[in-house]
Amino acid sequence: MVKAFRDTWRDGIHSYLSYLRDRLTVARDLLTDSGSIFVQIGDENVHRVRALMDEIFGDDNFVSEIIVIKSSGLGANTLPRQNDYILMYAKLATALKYRQLFKPKALDGEGAGAYQLAKSTDGVIRRLRKGELEAPGTIPTNLTVLRLGDLTKPGPGSKYEIEFQGKLYSSKSRWWGMPKDTLLRAIKADRVFGSATTLSYQRLLSDWSAFPLTNIWADTGTGSGLNKIYVVQTDEKIVQRCLLMATDPGDLVLDPTCGSGTTATVAEQWGRRWITIDTSRVALALARARIMGARYPYYLLADSRDGQLKESEITRTAPSSQPTRGHIAHGFVYERVPHITLKSIANNAEIDVIWERFQETLEPLRERLNDAVAANWEEWEIPRQSGEEWPEEAKQLHARWWEKRIARQQEIDASIAAKADHEFLYDKPYEDKKKVRVAGPFTVESLSPHRVLGVDENDELIDPAGAEGDGGYSEERDFVQIILENLKTAGVQQAHREDKITFTALTPWPGDLICAEGRYFEGGEETGKEKRAAIFIGPEFGTVSRPDLVAAAREAGDADFDVLITCAFNYDAHSSEFDKLGRVPVLKARMNADLHMAADLKNTGKGNLFVIFGEPDIDIVDAAGPNGTGDGEPGQIQVKVNGVDVFHPNTGEVRSDGADGIACWFIDTDYNEESFFVRHAYFLGANDPYKSLKTTLKAEIDEDAWATLHSDTSRPFAKPKAGRIAVKVINHLGDEVMKVFRV
Template sequence: MAKSKSPTPHALTVAAFKHDEAKRTNIPTAEYQSVMREADQKPIPVSYPRHPDADPLTEEKARRNRDLDPQLVWRGKDQQDWSDLVVHAPPLYIQEKVHPKALIDDLLHQSAPASPSGGEQLDFFADFNGLPEDAERTDFYQHAGHWSNRMILGDSLQVMASLAEREGLRGKVQCIYLDPPYGIKFNSNFQWSTTSRDVKDGNPDHITREPEQVKAFRDTWRDGIHSYLTYLRDRLTVARDLLTESGSIFVQIGDENVHRVRAVMDEVFGQDNFMSLIAFLKTSSSTTNALASTSDYLVWYTRDKTRTKFRAPTITKVLSGVGGGEYRSVMLPSGETRRLIDDEVAAPHTLPENSRVFRLDTVTSQSPGSKYTVEIAGRRFFPSGYWKTEEPSMKRLIRAGRIVPRSNSLGYLRFFDDYGALVLSNTWTDTQIAGRPGDKIYVVQTLPKVIQRCLLMSTDPGDLVLDPTCGSGTTAYVAEQWGRRWITIDTSRVALALARARLMGARYPYYLLADSRAGQLKEAEITQSAPSTRPTDGHIGHGFVYERVPHITLKSIANNAEIDVIWDKWQETLEPLRARLNQLLAQTWEEWEIPREAGPDWPDPATQAHAQWWQARIARQREIDASIAAKADFESLYDKPYEDKKTVRVAGPFTVESLSPHRVLGLDENDDLIDPVAEPKDGYGEKRDFVAIILENLKTAGVQQAHKTDRIAFTSLTPWPGRIVCAEGRFSGDQWPLAEDATTEKRAAIFIGPEFGTVSRPDLVEAACEAGDAGFDLLIACAFNYDAHSSEFDKLGRIPVLKARMNADLHMAEDLKNTGKGNLFVVFGEPDIEIQPVDGELIRVKVNGVDVFHPSTGEVRSDGAEGIACWFIDTDYNQEAFFVRHAYFLGTNDPYKSLKTTLKAEIDLDAWASLHSDTSRPFPKPASGRIAVKVINHLGDEVMKVFRIG
């Protein structure tokens, strides 16, 4: 684990956790897509048996009688059960490699120019490699390299299938946290821009136009709750396949569908694997005429309940709050007891030193056990039920001072500090307060405390956590904090843009690793033993060094034989003193009858003997209490690892990935491959020709170019029998500014992208080649989205390429269509980027603006830098992968706010200010001769340009 060099001897160190013991399959980057084997590029159909007899992995399902066991039935379920669930597993492509520590170290170097330069970043980006020496980087799916966490754009169903089938993660995920839409409304689950969380159902301006999101709405919910249940069951089925035998899945849901989710999960996981239904308070409730809904729910199932990994969640007891309600008595240092007053409950520190707060608990049980007569303080007690312990152990408890007579029963004296923690039940009432650090950035953002408890209950450091519904990235944020590996998935570019920024600027405590020298020394300090001499490797899988609390139980006291030894030792002192006191006062007092205070008329020898007896009596109790504490079990507080206060931690390396953009997203709601020219309309049998609809609109509307006055109006548009080119469009040459001869008619090859998906650079290359072979003058590509690598592709040989964005109204449901705008096909320009020379061999990049396509209006607006959410530079682009070496955030949210406060002494204000700028910090000219600049707008759209640097 590398730590950055400190600029000053007393400066904070910046570090990041790495998972050296874990590996991940070598998958292609977007740059390598065109050189992949054709077999690797094709989606792999993966079958998931629905019937228990065909699924050898689910013995608990095989024991069920499907005809007799109650189950939830919805429209279409019987037909679905006639065959297996088949999911098409596409390849995943790495779009970006991000190492937040490299970004912070670059700022440290800017603030301390004398320190080593940015060349040190090469070591950071080596963290993404780790392939065997004899392995080629293009041997995809053949080797494993260093682990890096993952943020993936795409349908979670296909992504999970790909992870299982292509990358060998079947049975490797320890915890899955699934936060599906709570109901079947659209806007309540999707956010349309990084700049606004204000989304309202019924407002057409607030409806996302992202193709993947539109498909999620139209294809998934078009049959209402029936489609919703199919959506859930399919994803739960695939998710179950990823879980380890000891793994857990938590589904967060509201009261609207919690009962349905429970029934579906009974079917998928088996009712024997149900763990708990957890209710937790949320931050707000919606206005209603009935009772306000203030809680959401976690439905917790496991892969195999008998093997489940479980760490009981605890919180610290507070006398005046949680866990302290019944502790209302105090034992003073003298051994006297009394009730607490209200002021002492509110301020326990005002009690005399060495006082111990306690309550009386029951010492009987209704479960069959022992029955015998107990003699104590001259009284005899017989249980109404059964004693909790055997007779010899009961005598030991009496000697320890833990059994107290009541009026007609016995009580067990339980001190407040016997166990300083409280094991939580399945009702969490403390999640409403202080649950979310900072401002909420996403419309359906989950409380970190809720996810934190789930992960700490069911995983250990180094375990793998999966979130198929990324949202603002809270699961990834929490998993990173607690040293878990993570994979998070979402269909929304907006969500991933927010999550990426959140992780890149996150600040975490640096927890002491058990497998480190500092951790060994801390462990020795806690246990008061000699430090271990075992060599350390810094493996996070060994866990952290945790705070711990003693857990004194009735059983541990009853089994502590040392109490008898201490008792017998002190009896040799106490009995002679008691006999002398009785002799001097002519009494026959037993131990429990000796008064606390000496009488005013007692002779001095009796007063002296009385004082000596009580001193010995108190000393005996203290020694017994010390023995009880020493022999007690200690329990680790998994939410309280020890910190290294001199080290600040940032997120570890992660990649941003996407599905194969041009092939895989064209799947229907049943995950069957869509025929691109004949898809069922609204799912009820009538065929609609998507390409014919696009061509009909294209002929009518034409293509609007970047300037409002430039529009290509077709004189004819006819089908073309090409493999990719689907139509021939003819128009007058004077409508095209780039035409060499404006008097002649031009022939344009028309390429229509997928209805649900993204067009990539290889698609454009293939279409341009076909257009050139057929003698066309130019290629016009029409698509809902283009990937970042296609943005700079505008010509192939003599064939110019116009990339037109289609208005999302062309494929949205009826309630989303009428925007009143006619720009259905719009060509928009590239970002305006300058490369500026600086003194010597340094250069810098300036982003002047970007053309932003607004799908809600169908217009292109040329924005300045204010239209950019963030932009990244790979300052030494090797054409094999995009490394984020510089990152700049121009939006209103500052992801580095907390780091800026923590590292204010190490990084000066000018360096921090450079992160919120349209001009980059100077950097050396690249050894590769190229840099790449990626610009992301507030709608999540990405464009990338590559520049050659001489």
Template sequence: MTSQRPPGSFPVKFQGRTFTPKSNYWKTGEVGMSRLTKATRLDPMRDTIRYVRFLDDFPAIPINNYWADISGAVQSRTDPKVYVVQSSRELIQRCIVMATDPGDLVLDPTCGSGTTATVAEQWGRRWITMDTSRVALTLARTRLMAARYPWYLLADSREGRAKEAALTKRPPAETPVYGDLRQGFVYERVPHVTLKSIANNPLIDEIWEKWQQVLEPLRGELNTAMDKAWEEWEIPRDSGEPWDSGSAKAHAIARDASRPEAERISALAIIAHNLGPSFTFETLPEKPRFPWPQEAEAAHAQWWAARIARQKEIDASIAARADVEYLYDKPYVDNARVRVAGPFTVESLSPHRVLPASEEELIDEIEAAEGRRSASDAALADQDFATIVIDYLRAEGVKQQQKGDRVTFESLVPWPGNFIGASGTFFEGENGPERRAAILIGPEYGTVGRQDLVAAAREAVDARFDVLIACAFNFDAHSSELGNLGSLRILKARINPDMHMSAELKNTGRGNMFVVFGEPDVDILDEGGEMIRVKVNGVDVFDPNTGDIRSNDTKGIAAWFIDTDYNEESFFVRHAYFLGDNDPYKSLKTALQSEIDADAWATLYSDTSRPFARPQSSRIAVKVINHFGDEVMKVFRV
């Protein structure tokens, strides 16, 4: 009750004694001390008084730097292990909830199994996650899209305001609601009762005065009936005069039915010897006390009933006026709804930025001069990567969507061109003519652009190649607009990111390291009005048996997305649709374990988009994804 700072060192009268702080000051003033006394929050101890604190004054424990309640830092016991280095869901959840607010952006540069993205999605955080492995991305996408997430009550919603009003006992605000996630959720809260909140609570005085008008007359009746002068703190909790200690101990033994009967009979004999009257087990009183006069018993019972009622009312006023602490990991859930992840919002397609050649050469020279790198390291690195690509091409060829559509090379050797890195031959069909293919090998870490394809295609035409196959990890958006240069076919073969793990993978010839996923066959349904629509007919693919372009139907399309206002930097999924000859509706119902609105699903399972406004950028982008996860994008001017 004392501190090194004022407000004062005045004497305090408590339970018939006077206390003063010896060297310090009381933590509150005279009014505050009076309210602490009335609230039964003081306790005498020798020559000073203490402040009484209850466990439910603050029934929460702040989290410190030692998280002993998280069992495993690597993998959660509640989540099945689907990835070799899967992180603990509880660990990631604590970090995100502690460090971010709803609507904040969480970045995970190493996706893995998608734990960070899944937790961020659950807690209403925006997220970006990435990885170089198709396995990791597929696992993360499946985990995100098939999960069920709780529907937390938004603070900026009618339901959330109604819940908040019920918790605070105040009428809800009548201002408009917008469902703004950044306003947060409606959280559970706990009171945080402090000495200051009690000392500054004027309701305690009002409640005290009201109940004193009831308690004081009853105390007077009790003192008169018992011929006592008890103060309030001296009134015993139980009525009746207590027996002596020996009789009280024998009383406990006699009433204990689990003891041997001989012990209980001996205890009755001790009571009769000490007190005089004899008792049986049936006539033994419940409490070891002599009864009070009837008037005293009645006044005592009424006084304690009023005393308890006063304390409950004071405690309620303390809890109502106390500060609250929000439990940000316990928002209220609307169990009548379930939430699922929508389509991924942003997928970056920006080309990788590289230094100009002159700066690269300067850096190489400086590092070579300092002995940190030889002058030929860069050339050797490119040569090693090109050799790996050629080896895989020679063993596996280039796969397309149909199983039979595979370009298998009869021969494949390096080619000393400026853009073309290899030359190969293959046969069209079983007995078809032999064709020569020029191989453009893209950078190990970078993107092939339209200008690269044009330069390589011109070199291939001059060398009289029949087909140009560009192999790269990624192509920029405008490269999809170039499908041929004159009679030269241009195929864009996307390299599986697992190529970076070539040292760990065996060259078995059974993988899909190079996949050509053709151009989307799309119609723009433009009737001249303000709104337009898009219809996808299939995918145009190169037929190695005939050398022609063949159009497939929509059965090979798993999903297709539209960016209705493409900015040439990032692809924003503004429309998402699903196709395929399987039954994704049934699969989705199984994954979500709930019914789905058939009309709503019909707007998603379609080869024709919903109408949308003409883009301000005059460009739209359509991305098509097949069942293998391969994707291709095409940009249209509208």
């Protein structure tokens, strides 16, 4: 499933349609044959977008045009607009996966306008009062809400007479809509009502207490029900319905317009895999925090023993003996509503069995009651309340008869509900209240912006970024100059706010890799010594490697600089091992990603645009030896993080900052030199890092288990097969550094 793009008309309708055409084409290619796409659009251009989607997907793959009501009407010259549209298309309509959703019928709402009667346990039917219809909660619990339906039809059918409560009824000029044995079974089930001249079918509200969701969603107005954390945040109800209609647990959902992460949050809640994309770091940060801080219900899996037992309880059948593997693709155990019809009652032979079994008790009780009160009551004539003048024996017989009579009806009703057709409520899986769930593991990845090269009429490459005056890309968008301007204003921040390199001068330098000379005072401007720093700036879109640093350090040493300061968005893993060449220290400053927008960034110097975060100070010890915890086995090792080596500009020294400067650290216990895989994670926050998580989970935490995570010493692990481990450390500013160690 692919979720909606929101309509943003930045450069006019034609530009937007071109933008949308490209993305819809990609979405179509990504979809499986059973997949579907939802596009949310305003009404002013819905016909244009509908035509575009017909062109891309084919008009035969159009599924529905859904009207969603918003909180309030938008301004207009004529009638205000209060709705959006969601266009639903299938990749292949004949293979479309679709799950019907339902809404509950409500006497004071939708779907139940004809249900205006109620029946008591003694079979008396009366009309509901106005106050009861307007406030269904006031209806007594011993009343069953119903409406009457015709048992006859105008066309050919059956002609016969049937006795009901001592009277004979015929279909008169019409025809019975069912055979006689079917009607007799309906009478046994207490589903027939007799008036003076005709019989009617008692259709209970609980027989079909839901009605299908249509393409008009009038209950999606956000109003005060949506606490927005993002300007274009969509109501979760809208996304949830789209997702539940078109996917099953384990299916993949793509949302190319992440925003605040509503689609990802809903997908995570309902057990769907998800991918969401955005160009804004703010949006991704909001989405990540929202998902990681959320607490989700734990739904019973159909492929689990608990799920099998619940399914057995619902269907009144023996539990399945199939082995279970906890596979989410098998779905959840859902609540369901019976879809009871007269036909399903007629085909339920269990009603006769229940009737005969209870008659063996009820008939003797009725005869003894008649003898006790000198009456000749048939079953339907026995009063609900006993007479005050009755002897005690008669009162006891009466109470026992009604107890059995009500029990018979309850068992028949349960049989009818169990044997009837059911509709699954895909938005109501059964929840295990004893368990709580948080988000499964997910990653946040990024691709640096890239340039697209075209070919002109002479087969020459065209680089739009290198064209003069094209979008400010001339001379590589003056990237180096922009960085230097921000560097001059912002300076280079260390791990502590008081440790900062503030340049007194920053001038261009005509080197191959060194692009500027910076001057600053070590130890204070009044009493300190002035230092010359060589400035090396990495690529705008790319990673700085160790060979780059070595070459830049050689150039700095040849030019007699005191220190080399490198500025880059990313460094490769091996560059972390390089911190000095000869007498020249190498300070690696990581540039804030906001500098990608440097041309539009207001340069105030208040942000941490350039941050130096040194190497982690690590000890690798024998887990079973004297320096280890003693918890390990022979051959296992442990990692102890002592802190981070930080360059202090006031003294020019490099010293360990201690573990207090570390927010969290991770270990890849078998590093393959290609990707860092988190196998151990530890948190060293000054405050209790699990306090908020405990609050979210609302559960008791195993303190010993948490203690192993809130530690500067890792758990024991086996020596790596690859011969290397990697340690990644993140400070409280969110900066990270990774170092590889040979073991």
